[in-house]
Amino acid sequence: MRRWNGWGDEAETAHLGEGARAFLARQVGPGSAPRDATLAEVVAAVPVSRLGGHPVGEPAGSGLDLDPESRVRHARGQSFPDLIALRSGRLDAVPDAIVRPSTGADVRAVIDLSRERGARLIPYGGGTSVVGGVSVHPSPDPVISVDLERLAGVSALDERSGLVTCGTGTTGPALAAHLAPFGLTIGHEPQSFELATVGGWVAARGSGLRSFGTGRIEQLYAGGRLEAPAGTLDMPPFPASAAGPDLRQLVLGSEGRLGFLTDVILRTSPLPEVDRLESWALPGWEAAVDAAREIARQRIPLATLRLSPPAETATLLAFAGRGRQIEALRALLRLKRQPRRWALLLTGASGRKRIAKAARDEAAAIIHAHGGTGVPGIARAWSRTRFRSPYLRTTLWTQGYASDTLETATDWAHVPGLLVRLEAAIRNALVPATGERVHVFTHLSHLYPTGSSLYLTFIFRLASDPDATLERWTTIKAAASAVIAAEGATITHHHGVGRDHAPYLAAEKGRLGMAALEGVARTFDPEGLMNPGVLLAADGPLAADGPLAAASPVAAEPDGRR
Numbered sequence: 001m002r003r004w005n006g007w008g009d010e011a012e013t014a015h016l017g018e019g020a021r022a023f024l025a026r027q028v029g030p031g032s033a034p035r036d037a038t039l040a041e042v043v044a045a046v047p048v049s050r051l052g053g054h055p056v057g058e059p060a061g062s063g064l065d066l067d068p069e070s071r072v073r074h075a076r077g078q079s080f081p082d083l084i085a086l087r088s089g090r091l092d093a094v095p096d097a098i099v100r101p102s103t104g105a106d107v108r109a110v111i112d113l114s115r116e117r118g119a120r121l122i123p124y125g126g127g128t129s130v131v132g133g134v135s136v137h138p139s140p141d142p143v144i145s146v147d148l149e150r151l152a153g154v155s156a157l158d159e160r161s162g163l164v165t166c167g168t169g170t171t172g173p174a175l176a177a178h179l180a181p182f183g184l185t186i187g188h189e190p191q192s193f194e195l196a197t198v199g200g201w202v203a204a205r206g207s208g209l210r211s212f213g214t215g216r217i218e219q220l221y222a223g224g225r226l227e228a229p230a231g232t233l234d235m236p237p238f239p240a241s242a243a244g245p246d247l248r249q250l251v252l253g254s255e256g257r258l259g260f261l262t263d264v265i266l267r268t269s270p271l272p273e274v275d276r277l278e279s280w281a282l283p284g285w286e287a288a289v290d291a292a293r294e295i296a297r298q299r300i301p302l303a304t305l306r307l308s309p310p311a312e313t314a315t316l317l318a319f320a321g322r323g324r325q326i327e328a329l330r331a332l333l334r335l336k337r338q339p340r341r342w343a344l345l346l347t348g349a350s351g352r353k354r355i356a357k358a359a360r361d362e363a364a365a366i367i368h369a370h371g372g373t374g375v376p377g378i379a380r381a382w383s384r385t386r387f388r389s390p391y392l393r394t395t396l397w398t399q400g401y402a403s404d405t406l407e408t409a410t411d412w413a414h415v416p417g418l419l420v421r422l423e424a425a426i427r428n429a430l431v432p433a434t435g436e437r438v439h440v441f442t443h444l445s446h447l448y449p450t451g452s453s454l455y456l457t458f459i460f461r462l463a464s465d466p467d468a469t470l471e472r473w474t475t476i477k478a479a480a481s482a483v484i485a486a487e488g489a490t491i492t493h494h495h496g497v498g499r500d501h502a503p504y505l506a507a508e509k510g511r512l513g514m515a516a517l518e519g520v521a522r523t524f525d526p527e528g529l530m531n532p533g534v535l536l537a538a539d540g541p542l543a544a545d546g547p548l549a550a551a552s553p554v555a556a557e558p559d560g561r562r
């Protein structure tokens with residue numbers, strides 16, 4: 001059964017060892033366990049639906065589910081404000097109803113229903129958004145969460161072209177299971193793989209572990225269908241086209257603002273003959289960045305490249321909690337003359353045996369030339385626990401700690417400076433008001449020839465009052481987002497904009513860009529039925545006198561030029 005107030009399956013938990021607890025106590029102070037609300041308490045407080053009176057039950061697509069527990073389970077996603085609201089039971093809104101369409105025609109019926117009843121629609125894929133993309137907030141109009149779980153399954157597989165068409169609610173594991181007997185894979189592996197859907201991959205414009213080799217979702221998305229309030233948009237899977245701007249680019253990252261993706265066509269690849277992840281120690285951050293950048297710039301065909309600076313490496317080892325093995329590793333690295341503060345590089349070689357081996361050897365030569373050395377064991381341990389680490393957030397919460405992540409991307413010239421300034425802003429964000437410390441660490445999660453994403457994790461203590469915890473999170477997020485906007489980096493590399501980043505979008509799109517996006521939203525959804533407050537902030541950060549107009553060097557330019 002899915003956990004109603006945190007990540008994943010209720011039966012799964014992550015263990016936080018004694019070493020990790022001591023490490024956190026040293027970094028930010030001892031945590032104290034909060035009292036969480038129970039599901040029964042939260043369900044008991046659910047208000048009467050404003051959509052009562054419509055046929056209840058689940059015929060065709062427009063039957064409304066008004067069950068209070070379903071409404072709680074669809075009230076929020078996986079952002080940190082979502083987690084606080086769910087665990088404390090302080091939900092200020094839940095959807096008035098859930099609807100589960102099974103076909104495109106059902107989706108059109110749902111749109112008609114919302115028009116008829118004056119309701120707003122939130123497309124709900126896997127509900128794994130970490131930026132408030134599926135969160136329900138107080139609204140004068142009724143809200144329907146449109147769960148797309150029944151729009152699932154593969155409807156066509158064109159093996160010759162390598163194209164698979166599937167319902168938008170298909171999850172990663174279901175699609176992988178369908179494709180494996182044909183010797184095919186998509187290769188998109190976000191950490192949320194077990195629950196996220198293909199529609200959510202496209203709508204939130206995500207990136208997976210193998211992005212270095214297979215590319216981001218925009219390279220894998222070939223086309224499909226969008227059912228919008230204004231009509232239906234079909235996007236054929238051309239391998240390439242010069243027929244004006246590509247409408248697929250509008251749909252990628254549209255986060256439910258334009259309509260419902262109902263069918264998604266994805267590009268497949270052959271299942272790899274070999275798939276090998278390796279770990280390397282590099283003598284310090286600069287050498288590690290130089291080596292990783294050279295691998296990326298030489299376009300060596302690896303599948304995965306991921307780089308942790310010494311601070312994150314130390315945190316990973318503290319959390320791994322295998323004292324004796326880590327001591328042995330340290331001794332080995334001393335023998336190999338690595339400094340105490342070494343950086344960890346992960347490389348993945350995947351595909352045809354000979355090509356993967358050649359790529360691995362080329363990368364190894366670059367790593368060795370920068371003073372790096374192979375470290376056994378870490379890659380295996382990392383890939384074993386990769387999909388389990390999201391469970392750690394719940395464990396940390398129960399020990400009195402908040403943990404969240406944020407991500408951005410910039411060019412290589414700005415990566416080192418941005419990392420230092422972002423970490424400093426987060427580390428010091430709570431000091432003036434509360435004196436609380438924040439433990440922050442970063443890795444480069446997706447690397448490109450011209451730059452990289454930066455993925456930051458921050459941990460701080462829960463306050464005794466959930467509103468005060470939210471205040472702490474808001475302060476940290478605002479400090480980090482201000483640095484990102486001021487440095488001209490992107491507000492999100494793969495999590496999407498949602499509600500949490502919407503106030504900062506104008507800083508990178510500029511006024512003309514925002515006006516263009518708002519115009520597109522009006523064309524697809526003239527009545528504003530779709531996902532209000534997500535992507536394009538309802539309160540208009542675009543406004544000439546809005547906070548971003550003055551704060552952002554980009555937004556200040558009338559045409560959005562840098």
Ligand SMILES: Cc1cc2nc3c(=O)[nH]c(=O)nc-3n(C[C@H](O)[C@H](O)[C@H](O)COP(=O)(O)OP(=O)(O)OC[C@H]3O[C@@H](n4cnc5c(N)ncnc54)[C@H](O)[C@@H]3O)c2cc1C
Nearest residue numbers: 125126127128129133190191192197199200206207256261
């Ligand atoms: C533990 C964890 C790890 C994560 N790791 C990654 C990662 O490695 N890489 C990554 O890219 N992201 C990651 N994410 C973020 C999230 O999982 C992705 O954004 C994912 O693609 C969302 O898919 P979903 O099906 O859950 O979409 P949802 O969360 O349901 O929706 C996301 C947004 O898209 C809209 N939407 C969903 N489906 C449709 C549709 N069919 N039509 C129109 N709009 C739609 C929603 O309204 C919402 O605005 C992670 C999240 C968590 C909680």
